[in-house]
Amino acid sequence: MSENVRTDQLPLADESPTTESRDLGPSGNPTHPLATAPVGAPPHSVDGFVKEFLHELNTNQGVPLSMSSVNDQYMALASTVRNYLMARWLETNRKVHENKPKTIGYLSAEYLLGRQLGNALLATDLSDIAEKGLALCGIDIATLRAQEVEPGLGNGGLGRLAACFIDSLATMDVPCVGYGIRYEYGIFRQTFVDGRQVEQPDTWLSLGSPWEFPHPEASVQVDFGGHTERYIGEDGRERVRWVPAWNVLGVPYNYMVPGYLNGRVNTLRLWSAQATKAFDLQIFNSGDYAQAVRAQTFAENISKVLYPEDSTPQGKELRLQQQYFFVACSLRDFIDHSLEDGFDLHNLPERITFQLNDTHPVIAVPELMRILIDEYDFEWDEAWDVTSRCFAYTCHTLLPEALEVWPTDLLGRLLPRHLELIYQINDHFLAEVREAFPGDDLRAHHMSIISHGQGVRMAFLATVAGTKVNGVAELHSQLLRDKVLPDFSALWPEKFTNVTNGVTPRRFVRLSNPKLSELINDTIGNGWVTDLERLKELEPYADDPEFRAQFAEIKAWNKHRIADLLRARDGIDLPDGHLVDVMVKRLHEYKRQSLKLLHIVSLYEQVLSGKIAASEVMPRTVVFGSKAAPGYAMAKETIHLINKVAATINADPILEGRLKIAFPANYNVTLAEKLIPAADLSEQISLAGMEASGTGNMKFALNGALTIGTDDGANVEIRKLVGDKHFFLFGMSEPEVAELGAQGYNPHSYYDANPQLKATLDLISSGVFSNGDRHLFDMVVENLKNQDRFMALADFDSYVAAQAKVEERYADQDSWMRSAILNMARTGYFSSDRSMRDYLQRIWHTTPML
Numbered sequence: 140m141s142e143n144v145r146t147d148q149l150p151l152a153d154e155s156p157t158t159e160s161r162d163l164g165p166s167g168n169p170t171h172p173l174a175t176a177p178v179g180a181p182p183h184s185v186d187g188f189v190k191e192f193l194h195e196l197n198t199n200q201g202v203p204l205s206m207s208s209v210n211d212q213y214m215a216l217a218s219t220v221r222n223y224l225m226a227r228w229l230e231t232n233r234k235v236h237e238n239k240p241k242t243i244g245y246l247s248a249e250y251l252l253g254r255q256l257g258n259a260l261l262a263t264d265l266s267d268i269a270e271k272g273l274a275l276c277g278i279d280i281a282t283l284r285a286q287e288v289e290p291g292l293g294n295g296g297l298g299r300l301a302a303c304f305i306d307s308l309a310t311m312d313v314p315c316v317g318y319g320i321r322y323e324y325g326i327f328r329q330t331f332v333d334g335r336q337v338e339q340p341d342t343w344l345s346l347g348s349p350w351e352f353p354h355p356e357a358s359v360q361v362d363f364g365g366h367t368e369r370y371i372g373e374d375g376r377e378r379v380r381w382v383p384a385w386n387v388l389g390v391p392y393n394y395m396v397p398g399y400l401n402g403r404v405n406t407l408r409l410w411s412a413q414a415t416k417a418f419d420l421q422i423f424n425s426g427d428y429a430q431a432v433r434a435q436t437f438a439e440n441i442s443k444v445l446y447p448e449d450s451t452p453q454g455k456e457l458r459l460q461q462q463y464f465f466v467a468c469s470l471r472d473f474i475d476h477s478l479e480d481g482f483d484l485h486n487l488p489e490r491i492t493f494q495l496n497d498t499h500p501v502i503a504v505p506e507l508m509r510i511l512i513d514e515y516d517f518e519w520d521e522a523w524d525v526t527s528r529c530f531a532y533t534c535h536t537l538l539p540e541a542l543e544v545w546p547t548d549l550l551g552r553l554l555p556r557h558l559e560l561i562y563q564i565n566d567h568f569l570a571e572v573r574e575a576f577p578g579d580d581l582r583a584h585h586m587s588i589i590s591h592g593q594g595v596r597m598a599f600l601a602t603v604a605g606t607k608v609n610g611v612a613e614l615h616s617q618l619l620r621d622k623v624l625p626d627f628s629a630l631w632p633e634k635f636t637n638v639t640n641g642v643t644p645r646r647f648v649r650l651s652n653p654k655l656s657e658l659i660n661d662t663i664g665n666g667w668v669t670d671l672e673r674l675k676e677l678e679p680y681a682d683d684p685e686f687r688a689q690f691a692e693i694k695a696w697n698k699h700r701i702a703d704l705l706r707a708r709d710g711i712d713l714p715d716g717h718l719v720d721v722m723v724k725r726l727h728e729y730k731r732q733s734l735k736l737l738h739i740v741s742l743y744e745q746v747l748s749g750k751i752a753a754s755e756v757m758p759r760t761v762v763f764g765s766k767a768a769p770g771y772a773m774a775k776e777t778i779h780l781i782n783k784v785a786a787t788i789n790a791d792p793i794l795e796g797r798l799k800i801a802f803p804a805n806y807n808v809t810l811a812e813k814l815i816p817a818a819d820l821s822e823q824i825s826l827a828g829m830e831a832s833g834t835g836n837m838k839f840a841l842n843g844a845l846t847i848g849t850d851d852g853a854n855v856e857i858r859k860l861v862g863d864k865h866f867f868l869f870g871m872s873e874p875e876v877a878e879l880g881a882q883g884y885n886p887h888s889y890y891d892a893n894p895q896l897k898a899t900l901d902l903i904s905s906g907v908f909s910n911g912d913r914h915l916f917d918m919v920v921e922n923l924k925n926q927d928r929f930m931a932l933a934d935f936d937s938y939v940a941a942q943a944k945v946e947e948r949y950a951d952q953d954s955w956m957r958s959a960i961l962n963m964a965r966t967g968y969f970s971s972d973r974s975m976r977d978y979l980q981r982i983w984h985t986t987p988m989l
């Protein structure tokens with residue numbers, strides 16, 4: 140509770156305006172034929188579309204075409220497409236309401252959705268009609284597509300995966316509600332000032348957000364703080380009541396999640412925090428205006444902004460408030476609004492499985508226990524029986540520092556009842572551990588959800604409560620069993636499983652690579668969009684020179700497209716014929732952008748020192764895309780160094796333009812959709828055992844790029860499917876990394892023993908990239924020479940050797956294109972549809988609703 144808002148000024152429950160009764164529908168009996176007719180969609184024709192568009196422009200935007208701004212036209216186009224989807228959405232909800240199927244409740248603190256318009260046009264097969272219709276109105280649809288600001292409600296892999304998963308569930312006709320937070324400000328906008336990252340607030344809502352539907356009438360009150368008190372119930376049993384100190388209102392905003400050409404539209408429900416009482420008129424009238432609205436601003440802070448960290452939790456109270464806020468809203472919403480009145484909550488597991496997207500929503504476990512025990516008078520065992528069959532947990536990381544541990548004092552202050560319940564869950568659990576491992580107190584101590592009395596280990600709570608625990612790639616899931624949660628996998632081996640990540644082929648092939656999609660359609664038909672493993676049928680065409688030529692032409696076209704964008708946006712040239720070498724992902728030391736940088740500087744050093752002639756350097760453009768968490772100094776310093784190296788090398792004639800570095804700012808989903816189809820080489824170079832899976836690696840392979848990578852995360856499975864001849868493997872394996880770590884890794888010895896590595900690091904310290912300032916990059920260089928936690932120096936030689944192989948292979952364009960086609964043909968497995976099939980079979984035990 141921040142110091143300046145006194146809890147007693149926050150209205151208690153009974154003061155809040157009651158959400159009106161939920162009995163839906165007209166009070167009287169509708170007799171007009173239209174009133175009972177099913178909601179129809181506008182005619183699927185150019186004329187029908189134009190009529191709807193102009194209607195929306197005139198009535199919704201309130202402007203005639205002649206006076207309409209681009210934003211007006213975009214808003215009208217969005218609401219036009221929405222209207223085509225609305226009938227499907229209402230029909231889907233009607234079917235769910237009628238059939239009461241088992242539903243998946245996907246709980247995620249992040250959704251990296253990307254732009255909505257293109258996907259909605261694809262799902263409704265309106266792209267061509269819209270383009271023609273708008274052209275008849277004198278409008279270029281590309282201009283309107285570019286008007287959309289993507290909702291950046293996520294940091295990176297975890298958030299984008301959630302977006303791919305809900306797209307797949309809708310396309311596979313699986314009833315699912317995605318629950319999350321409607322951050323007013325998403326992931327920051329990245330700009331570069333003198334090569335340094337500067338963060339700008341993400342005002343994604345400023346021009347309106349046509350894809351959301353607020354439902355204030357379905358708001359949920361969420362309590363915080365206060366204390367608990369015991370009392371004897373009328374049945375004589377001891378009861379506990381939570382007496383909260385303050386509360387806020389959760390207002391749901393519904394977003395459409397359209398299935399691909401299947402008439403289904405699932406819902407993404409994002410919660411926005413609002414004060415339960417607008418502002419305090421008495422205080423206002425007493426003249427303390429700021430105080431009068433303080434409660435309001437305080438409440439709204441909860442969904443104000445996304446935490447921009449994607450690996451090290453800051454442990455901030457507001458973050459825990461965010462987690463409990465959306466979880467409490469979601470559970471209440473499902474229990475009160477999706478279950479029919481009088482539904483017996485003992486059967487809740489038949490109606491829903493809540494998938495925990497990492498530990499961020501795991502406070503849902505004690506929240507469900509609280510609801511069942513305190514509000515529905517369940518006994519402990521009854522409540523635990525239901526709760527422990529309602530959740531499953533997906534872990535997305537291997538970094539120990541990324542595992543959330545909430546201090547008991549903070550949890551006890553904010554959620555006193557939940558802390559009590561967590562202690563009780565832990566007691567019951569440890570009793571089971573002692574039973575399974577009698578006398579092994581050390582093991583019980585190690586497995587305790589409460590660590591050393593002052594922290595709640597959220598991953599342990601998720602594992603204890605979850606029916607299943609899965610990693611996101613085979614190697615990751617194995618390391619979860621062997622290294623992260625070994626005691627738990629010893630106790631419950633059957634609880635642990637794997638579901639390798641996937642990506643949606645709708646956005647990351649069909650939408651972002653239209654020319655390749657056309658070639659595939661012309662070759663094997665368009666079934667692949669919903670059955671991606673059919674790409675396998677393309678394998679024989681890898682040996683077809685005509686097909687290879689068409690494929691190469693498309694790659695070249697995609698390169699021109701990104702070249703135009705980079706030139707226009709960042710003034711960066713992408714010369715023809717360059718190998719396009721792309722590394723796009725969050726900036727983190729374990730992902731080793733520094734290793735990529737050492738390769739680039741090593742090439743430059745060799746030319747500067749005359750070891751090689753510039754003509755020996757394969758024409759290559761390296762494209763980086765990376766945001767660093769604002770508080771992550773080493774990551775920000777690495778970005779600074781990359782930009783300085785880029786500026787120097789791009790301007791140095793000695794390389795005759797044969798080596799270029801581009802670092803477009805503000806890497807996001809929209810930029811990924813343009814960059815990935817243009818790539819020849821995909822950089823997946825994390826230290827083995829660190830990247831849980833990666834999903835960019837899958838997107839690159841599916842768009843015909845070859846991977847240079849370590850045997851880490853899903854790289855292992857990609858390499859297995861595409862074959863060693865079509866994958867540039869390098870570096871230590873995970874066991875070798877563990878071995879080197881165990882025997883003690885001394886990075887300086889690699890620096891001393893490897894003249895080229897030494898020359899490379901010394902060049903950075905020479906000041907050549909920093910106007911002679913030899914110490915500007917000491918932070919990065921000293922760290923690599925003395926700590927190098929992620930062993931970039933140890934893998935340097937192997938990486939440089941693999942890059943030499945890349946240049947050798949790329950020189951033979953025909954065989955390169957053959958490999959590129961085989962990469963595409965053999966990676967259909969990495970569709971998020973397949974991932975969903977695995978979750979359905981292994982974890983959710985439910986089937987699509989037909």
Ligand code: 26W
Nearest residue numbers: 296297449450452535611830831832833834
């Ligand atoms: C609390 C701070 C925080 C926030 C986000 C810690 C950890 C996270 C995420 C789990 C980090 C993340 O995005 N992990 C990535 O998840 C992807 C989807 O499964 C994987 O493909 C990536 O390998 C993994 O780094």
